[in-house]
Amino acid sequence: MALVFPCSPQIHAVLLVCLALLSFADGRKLLVVPMDGSHWFSMREVTDELWHKGHEIVVVAPEINLHIKAGENYVMKEYPVPFTKAELEGHVQAFVQVVFEERPFLERFVKIYERLKNTSNLFLATCSHLLYNKELIRYLEETKFDAVFMDPMVPCGQIIAEYLSIPSVFFLRGIPCGLDYQAIQCPNPPSYVPRIFTTNTDHMTFPQRVKNLLFSLLDLILCDFAYAPYTKLASEFLQRDITVTELLSHGSVWLMRTEFAIDYPKPLMPNIVTIGGINCAHKELSQEFEAMVNASGEHGFVVFSLGSMVSEIPMKNAKEIAEAFGTIPQTVFWRYTGETPPNLAKNTKLVKWLPQNDLLAHPKARAFITHGGSHGIYEGICNAVPMVLMPLFGDQMDNAKRIESRGAGVTLNIIEMTSKDLSDALNAVINEKSYKENINRLSALHLDRPIHPLDLAVHWVEFVMRHKGAPHLRPAAHDLNWIQYHSLDVIAFLLAVVLVTMFISLKCCLFCYRKCFYKKERVTKSSKSKTQ
Amino acid sequence: MALVFPCSPQIHAVLLVCLALLSFADGRKLLVVPMDGSHWFSMREVTDELWHKGHEIVVVAPEINLHIKAGENYVMKEYPVPFTKAELEGHVQAFVQVVFEERPFLERFVKIYERLKNTSNLFLATCSHLLYNKELIRYLEETKFDAVFMDPMVPCGQIIAEYLSIPSVFFLRGIPCGLDYQAIQCPNPPSYVPRIFTTNTDHMTFPQRVKNLLFSLLDLILCDFAYAPYTKLASEFLQRDITVTELLSHGSVWLMRTEFAIDYPKPLMPNIVTIGGINCAHKELSQEFEAMVNASGEHGFVVFSLGSMVSEIPMKNAKEIAEAFGTIPQTVFWRYTGETPPNLAKNTKLVKWLPQNDLLAHPKARAFITHGGSHGIYEGICNAVPMVLMPLFGDQMDNAKRIESRGAGVTLNIIEMTSKDLSDALNAVINEKSYKENINRLSALHLDRPIHPLDLAVHWVEFVMRHKGAPHLRPAAHDLNWIQYHSLDVIAFLLAVVLVTMFISLKCCLFCYRKCFYKKERVTKSSKSKTQ
Structure with missing residues (x-):
């Protein structure tokens, strides 16, 4: 999809800039308000593609962030925020620490809740500093953007869209409390659409349906609680009363990272575009990894990563894992930045970073140990690699359930599991035929699509820019x-x-x-x- | 989309056959059970394209029918039915006659109901003769098809799919009593999704919502009444109790000729694929029409057709229409096989058949007078030609309402209108800027799509053939x-x-x-x- 020039990186960059300048005649201006974290990775693929198509991209991001760095394909507008890099990283570390701590359920719940509240406050402060940055807002007003492209989990971008009176396109996996479905006016029956955090599938027993309905009711309270500060902030900034549900209901198109080879079939609305698997494009391995992969021999290799946030885990857990890896004949690539476990076997290679999707795309990939983040499970499915899932928080438990219920993986509790549990799980997914057959079937269904999700996403962002929104897709239910x-x-x-x-x-x-x-x-x- | 060879038609045909034979290695076998009438026209475009892609197509049709003729791109399997061609045409004529008769509302309703019941009996007898044609059924069993492609309005094809245990793909505009939405388990709130025959839009007043809900309730009775004979037939043939709703719920993918530049936004399910506008591919005009079109001068021309079923109308109505045409400076192409009205003006050309879509695609097309059939309105929208709508029966009133409510056309009652009404309507849509602007806007929205509906339809038929259905798109609501x-x-x-x-x-x-x-x-x- 991206243009490739057979020349030096410098000439490549110059050519790309010239190309972009030339095509700006037809190009439009897109304001991007991303959410920090791994969410940005797949969103960036869309903005890169839009830049290649000649559009001008301006990304607005806090000066202190985890993953939103300056890029060649967009103009970066940073704004100051009231915390330091160390504080932000401290937040993440503290969160991961809480996740791995063994505590009674209620105490653990309260601790995780406190951490989430802190993170939420951080996001709120960031949003507030963006909205009340007069210079930046003046620049945004003067630039005359055609649309805003944003992750609605933090509704800051939509407040700006509303302020600038321009249409918006949302890019998301989902909003945990179901605010997305409320805002789209999409039916979402609790009788067969499992709620997040329930680990229900779409086929539920009576007690599971009771649990699902109770979680639906809790969602209403949770949404109200989580988004009340944004309601206040938006109402103050826009100088009129507006709720977050109403704000988000103005989104023109919802690009949802969902797809029915993985997710359970449920009602949709015309302005929902499913783009699950948008992040599966892969490239060739570097020489270093290619050499390691080739050295893995006939048994192939296993990829292990707990996502962009978790590269260190407590030694106790690391030792259990290292021991399990010693029992399998495959080479293991483990993304790990912590202290090397003393019992690490020879077949286990610790790496600070690994090209996860490119490794999974290699025919020698035998299994994928993942925390069950939405990007990871799509990469597993795209490349038809059976999974061992170690969900940590958020939607990861539910993602894991989706894979497990399809017979394409085994779920383990990373805190409680023994090395034998992991060893058994790896042996099962690698050696039992059914796992490979099921992931092959899911992968075939997932990849057999009339248009690539990236092209679909790009089309709909351009559509909204061209037509100044998509009011013909807005159901009358909103009225x-x-x-x-x-x-x-x-x-x-x-x-x-x-x-x-x-x-x-x-x-x-x-x-x-x-x-x-x-x-x-x-x-x-x-x-x-x-x-x- | 279709392959084009720069050679004589004979060589072209031979090459196509060779190509098809060669690609049969990868090709699959598709059984097509179409519904007679104009529904077949756009369905045929899909089967033609599938043939070009190397699949073997077998069309099963009654010996006596209106539009399903033997074709180069499929094998035709005919079966005898208990009526003659004259009887079938007599049915159609009688139906059209009833539509044009001026009678009190109730009497008219009863007459139309009787005619519809006769037509329905004809379809039922046709279906019964297909199912109990032992030779044909044996052939179908032996041929080992990969899927059935059908119009579910008459659920005969699904009874066969069930009997042969093969998956099916449905192709439809909709089932009038809402059986489609029941069978798909798709939410269909009567508060903003207008019911057929109500001429409501998606924004309804309280009385309109009362009417809509009452029509929803009536639909349940109507569905039960209209499809009860098929429930009996299917249960007898399959030797187990099965309702038509259950039968249709087994359809893998529903290709729906709907689209939201025209239709009102409403909930969808993952196995609904919207392919509205599939019938808009146009080709160059023949020399005869090109000459007539060029002769129309700066004022351009108007296209008038009442669809494939109605080419004659009572002289009283024909005279009113002819008189109106005399008042406009445009040339009028009128598809008409009846007696020439004595007051026919010079600018009006009566033709037994006209290339409707190719004419509408010409830049000199100024207005389109149509009965509001679903094919016609999409051709009007695709080519951005403002419309005068004269709905006669079925969904035509509702289609007309969709165009009128978007300010892209004027609706007239063909029985009650005077020549002045038609003349005024034509002058309005041709000369008032708003109609052209609105149809241009709708057309731009409609045509701005990431993939052509024909390619989408072909993809999903192939998908179902490749994967033996699409069970991953079937919601758990069915259970x-x-x-x-x-x-x-x-x-x-x-x-x-x-x-x-x-x-x-x-x-x-x-x-x-x-x-x-x-x-x-x-x-x-x-x-x-x-x-x-």
């Missing part, structure tokens, strides 16, 4: 209140009509009956009196 | 009953839990209260007795 949407007023009216009709009919019958009865009675009485 | 789907059992359970908890709490409180009160009372009594 109805809850009672109207569910036709409760109409049902009440029709019931009233039926009842009134029945009442009048009954009264008429009674009236007629009494008239006849009264006559009869009178006749009987008079005849009686006559005989008397 | 729930009505109560479970709406979580009514879960709600009842949770309510019961709440009530029992409240009851026990109340009892406990009462118990405690009594205990305290009793003690106090005893203490008071005993102290009283002491004092006494």
Whole structure:
């Protein structure tokens, strides 16, 4: 998809700039408000492709962030935030530490909740510093963008879209409390659409359906609680009352990283575009990795990564894992920056970073040990590599369940598992035919698509820029209140009509009956009196 | 999309056959069970394209039919039916006659209902003769098809798919009584999804929502009534109890001729693929039409057709129309096989057949007078030609409403309108800027798509053939009953839990209260007795 020039990187860069400048005649201006973290990786693939198509891309990001770096294919506009790099990294480390701590369930829940609240406050402060950065906002006003491209998990970009009166395109895996489905007005029946954190599948027993409905109700409270500060911030900044649901309901197109070889089928709306697997393009391995891969011999290799956030784990867990790796004949590539476990076997290569998708695409890849992040599971499916899943937090438990319920992987609890559990799981996914067959089937379904998700995403961003939105995809449900949407007023009216009709009919019958009865009675009485 | 060879038609045909034979190695076998009438036209475009891609196509059709003729790109398997060509054409003529008759509403309704019932009986008899044609069914069994491609309006093809245990792909505009949405398990809220025959838009007043809900309820009865004979036929043929809704719920993919530049946004399911506008490919005009079009001068021309079924209308109506045409400076191409109206103006050319889409694609096309069939309105939109709509029956009133509500056309009642009404409508859509602007806007939205609907349709038929269906797109809702789907059992359970908890709490409180009160009372009594 990307253009490739057979020349030096310098000439390549110059040519790309010239090409971009030339095509800016037809190009449009896109403002990108990404969310920090791994979410940005696949979003960036879309912005890169848009840049190659001649559009001007401006990325707005906090000065202090984890992954949003200056790039060749976009202009970066940074703004100051009230925390340091060390503080931000400290937050992440503290979060990971809490995840790995063995504590009673309730205590663990409270700790994780506190950490999430801290992270949420960090995001809120970042958003507030963006909105009240007068110089930056003036620049955004003057630049006359055609659209905003954003991750709606943090609704900051939509507040700006609203302020600048320009349309927006959302790019997301989903909003945990279901705010996305509320904002799209998409039906989402709890009877067969599993809620996040439940680890339910789409086929639920009665107790699972009870749990699912309870989680749906909890979602309402959670959404309200999590997004209330943004409601306040947006209302203050836009100087009118607006809720986050209403804000997000103005999104023109929702590019959702979902797809039904992995996710369970559920209702969609016309402005939802499914682009699951957008992150699966792979390139050739570097010489270093190619050499290591070739050295793995007939047994092939296993890839192990816990995602961009977790590259260190407590020694106790690391030792269990290292021991398990020693029991399998495959070479293991383990992305790990912590202290080397003393029992590390020879077949295990610790690397600070690994080209995960490129390794998985290699025919010698035998298994993928992953935390079950949405990018990871799509890379596993795209490349048809069976998985051992060690979910840590967020939607990872549910992603793991999706793979496991399809028979394409085994889920383990990284904190409680023993080295034998991991060794057994690896042996199963590598040697039992069913895992490979199932992942092959899922992969074939997933890859058999009429258009690549990246092209689809690019098309819809361009569509929104060209047509100044996509109002023809906005359902009229947005103009109805809850009672109207569910036709409760109409049902009440029709019931009233039926009842009134029945009442009048009954009264008429009674009236007629009494008239006849009264006559009869009178006749009987008079005849009686006559005989008397 | 189709291959084009710069050679004589004979060599072209031979080459195509060779190409097809060569590619049969990778090709698969598709059984096509079309529905007679204009529905077949766009379905045929898909089968032609599939043939070009190397698949073997077998079309099963009744010996006596309106439009399904033998073709170069498929094998035709005909079966005898218990009526003659004259009887079939007589049915159509009688139906058209009833539509044009001026009668009181109720009488007209009864007449149309009778005619529809006759047509429905004809389809049923055709289906029965297909299913009980032992020779043909044996041939179908032996041929080992990969999938059935069908119009589910008449569910005959699905009975065969069920009998042969092969997957099916549906191709349709919609089933009038909403059976499609029932069978797909797709939410279809009557509060903003207008029902057919209501001429409601997606924005409804309270009375319109009442009407819409009543039509939804009527749909249930209508579906049951219209498809009960097929339930009986299918159950007898398959030798097990099965309803038509259940039959259709087994369809793997539903290719729906809908699209949201025209239709109102509403929920979808993952196995619904929208392919509205599939029929818009156009070619160059023949020399005869090119000459007539060029002769139309600066004023351009108007295209008038009432669809494949209606080429004659009563003289009274024809005269009104002819008179109106005399008042406009445009040339009018009128598809008409009846007696020439005596007042026909010079600018009006009567033709027995016209290349509707190719004419509309010409830049001199100024307006399109149409009955509002789904093919016609898409051709109008694709080519951005404003419309005058004269709906006759079926979904035509609703199609007309969609165009009119978008300000891209004017609707007239062909039976009641005067020549002035038509003349005014034509002048409006041709000369008032807004109609052209609106149709241009709709056309731009409609044509701006990431993949052509024909390619999309071909992809999904091939997908179902390759993967033996698409079970991963089938929602788990199919395995729930009505109560479970709406979580009514879960709600009842949770309510019961709440009530029992409240009851026990109340009892406990009462118990405690009594205990305290009793003690106090005893203490008071005993102290009283002491004092006494």
